[in-house]
Amino acid sequence: xxxxxxxxxxxxxxxxxxxxxxxxxxxxxxxxxxxxxxxxxxxxxxxxxxxxxxxxxxxxxxxxxxxxxxxxxxxxxxxxxxxxxxxxxxxxxxxxxxxxxxxxxxxxxxxxxxxxxxxxxxxxxxxxxxxxxxxxxxxxxxxxxxxxxxxxxxxxxxxxxxxxxxxxxxxxxxxxxxxxxxxxxxxxxxxxxxxxxxxxxxxxxxxxxxxxxxxxxxxxxxxxxxxxxxxxxxxxxxxxxxxxxxxxxxxxxxxxxxxxxxxxxxxxxxxxxxxxxxxxxxxxxxxxxxxxxxxxx
Amino acid sequence: xxxxxxxxxxxxxxxxxxxxxxxxxxxxxxxxxxxxxxxxxxxxxxxxxxxxxxxxxxxxxxxxxxxxxxxxxxxxxxxxxxxxxxxxxxxxxxxxxxxxxxxxxxxxxxxxxxxxxxxxxxxxxxxxxxxxxxxxxxxxxxxxxxxxxxxxxxxxxxxxxxxxxxxxxxxxxxxxxxxxxxxxxxxxxxxxxxxxxxxxxxxxxxxxxxxxxxxxxxxxxxxxxxxxxxxxxxxxxxxxxxxxxxxxxxxxxxxxxxxxxxxxxxxxxxxxxxxxxxxxxxxxxxxxxxxxxxxxxxxx
Numbered sequence: 001x002x003x004x005x006x007x008x009x010x011x012x013x014x015x016x017x018x019x020x021x022x023x024x025x026x027x028x029x030x031x032x033x034x035x036x037x038x039x040x041x042x043x044x045x046x047x048x049x050x051x052x053x054x055x056x057x058x059x060x061x062x063x064x065x066x067x068x069x070x071x072x073x074x075x076x077x078x079x080x081x082x083x084x085x086x087x088x089x090x091x092x093x094x095x096x097x098x099x100x101x102x103x104x105x106x107x108x109x110x111x112x113x114x115x116x117x118x119x120x121x122x123x124x125x126x127x128x129x130x131x132x133x134x135x136x137x138x139x140x141x142x143x144x145x146x147x148x149x150x151x152x153x154x155x156x157x158x159x160x161x162x163x164x165x166x167x168x169x170x171x172x173x174x175x176x177x178x179x180x181x182x183x184x185x186x187x188x189x190x191x192x193x194x195x196x197x198x199x200x201x202x203x204x205x206x207x208x209x210x211x212x213x214x215x216x217x218x219x220x221x222x223x224x225x226x227x228x229x230x231x232x233x234x235x236x237x238x239x240x241x242x243x244x245x246x247x248x249x250x251x252x253x254x255x256x257x258x259x260x261x262x263x264x265x266x267x268x269x270x271x272x273x274x275x276x277x278x279x280x281x282x283x284x285x286x287x288x289x290x291x292x293x294x295x296x297x
Numbered sequence: 298x299x300x301x302x303x304x305x306x307x308x309x310x311x312x313x314x315x316x317x318x319x320x321x322x323x324x325x326x327x328x329x330x331x332x333x334x335x336x337x338x339x340x341x342x343x344x345x346x347x348x349x350x351x352x353x354x355x356x357x358x359x360x361x362x363x364x365x366x367x368x369x370x371x372x373x374x375x376x377x378x379x380x381x382x383x384x385x386x387x388x389x390x391x392x393x394x395x396x397x398x399x400x401x402x403x404x405x406x407x408x409x410x411x412x413x414x415x416x417x418x419x420x421x422x423x424x425x426x427x428x429x430x431x432x433x434x435x436x437x438x439x440x441x442x443x444x445x446x447x448x449x450x451x452x453x454x455x456x457x458x459x460x461x462x463x464x465x466x467x468x469x470x471x472x473x474x475x476x477x478x479x480x481x482x483x484x485x486x487x488x489x490x491x492x493x494x495x496x497x498x499x500x501x502x503x504x505x506x507x508x509x510x511x512x513x514x515x516x517x518x519x520x521x522x523x524x525x526x527x528x529x530x531x532x533x534x535x536x537x538x539x540x541x542x543x544x545x546x547x548x549x550x551x552x553x554x555x556x557x558x559x560x561x562x563x564x565x566x567x568x569x570x571x572x573x574x575x576x577x578x579x580x581x582x583x584x585x586x587x588x589x590x591x592x593x594x595x596x597x
Contacts, residue, residue, distance in 0.1 A: 008418075012422075102329065106330070120344075121573075124569045128347050128569060226435065236549075256443075260534065279436070283435045
């Protein structure tokens with residue numbers, strides 16, 4: 001029931017506490033960061049006078065985008081997102097379909113094992129994988145060595161994929177669960193009808209189930225894309241053992257470095273705003289392009 | 298098919314995991330099971346390694362094969378984990394419980410209230426508020442961390458409990474989930490009947506709305522708990538005093554010191570294992586509700 005008048009203020013009263021905090025932790029900080037990103041701070045030559053601040057229009061954004069290091073970090077996001085398509089979209093779809101075709105206790109066993117890493121903090125997951133990538137500690141490196149395969153998971157050509165692997169380990173099960181939940185929502189008679197028509201299990205999976213869970217796959221795609229922009233803890237942790245990871249390896253790491261190592265908060269604010277806008281545009285565009293999700297109307 | 302981002306609620310003809318009848322045996326069965334087991338090995342390996350390694354001293358961490366026990370000393374590791382650095386680990390664990398527990402309880406209450414207000418009441422600006430919240434869902438939380446830091450340092454609450462606690466109280470996705478759930482699960486008649494009986498709006502919310510949307514409440518709470526517990530960027534930039542650190546930040550700080558204090562290698566491993574336990578419990582709990590909560594985005 002939607003009522004105007006007497007109850008008009010009631011709804012607002014229920015929303016108000018959240019709305020106030022939402023404004024304080026989303027709208028105001030973003031607004032403040034945008035304002036911050038338009039200024040520049042200049043310290044005096046000898047450091048005797050206090051630093052001065054002046055309005056600089058979009059100079060920080062220009063600086064960020066002209067910085068080869070930052071551009072490389074955006075390029076890495078593209079590579080990471082490309083890696084995510086097989087690892088965090090296709091693999092979870094496959095896992096969900098396989099799980100859906102399995103019966104009995106094994107099913108809930110596999111579901112639980114696949115989903116558990118979601119509960120492991122990114123930092124902890126990265127610490128554990130860091131050990132598993134380190135020659136001398138890692139049973140994986142040792143086993144591969146015995147088999148005559150000598151890989152360095154941490155050199156400049158492999159470390160990006162080592163990061164993708166950590167994120168995959170953390171989130172593939174979560175993505176799988178969303179798709180799997182959608183698979184279970186397919187009415188049983190739809191599947192049964194296809195089976196009666198003589199479709200094989202594989203045909204049912206490809207032609208009936210997959211199209212029906214498309215919205216769930218899009219949702220997973222959107223969350224995964226947002227996640228790809230955010231990568232931070234994994235490179236920060238792996239950096240201690242992999243010198244190939246630079247201080248501005250990902251956009252978030254770059255903003256962090258600018259703010260806290262280089263003391264250039266204005267540039268860091270510009271980078272944070274850029275990141276938020278890029279992630280927002282990509283995910284919003286993805287939803288629009290597929291005409292799905294909350295923004296369909 | 299009208300596809301919508303929506304939380305599905307009790308819809309009779311859908312397949313329930315257990316009740317679904319078994320498909321006939323077919324030849325791909327063996328291949329399928331093999332693939333499922335290989336995947337399970339991949340996802341379980343790091344956890345298994347962590348469990349085995351938490352029983353080792355630093356020297357056997359480096360000196361013995363990673364996949365089997367060697368001079369297990371789990372209790373000794375556990376004892377030194379909690380004693381080291383003046384009981385830092387215990388402090389961090391309590392902090393994590395405070396940030397994640399209080400944050401998730403507050404966030405859930407605020408989100409369900411807002412979701413109910415948006416779903417069942419009309420008021421000026423309702424659509425604008427909802428659009429802003431939806432936009433909030435799409436903004437990466439880590440992109441917000443730095444703006445939050447700038448604001449927090451402006452008002453002088455950097456390096457306090459508040460700087461990490463307050464942002465945890467806000468879950469736009471929770472509001473979204475609560476709104477969809479309330480719309481589908483809460484009949485207007487029920488609310489009207491209560492109003493005719495003279496119940497106040499707050500009483501209606503506590504006595505009628507909350508019990509009806511319980512699955513959504515549990516889902517939002519657990520999601521928020523896991524997401525605060527796992528958050529790293531925000532505490533990293535907000536906090537500099539060790540005694541305010543959550544576990545994730547504390548372990549990371551130990552890990553960077555480990556080259557100088559080798560005993561920390563084994564303590565980081567043991568500390569990681571201990572910190573994962575409550576999360577694993579939360580995730581297993583979450584799974585009991587996932588069919589009602591996680592179906593956000595399923596077929597309508």
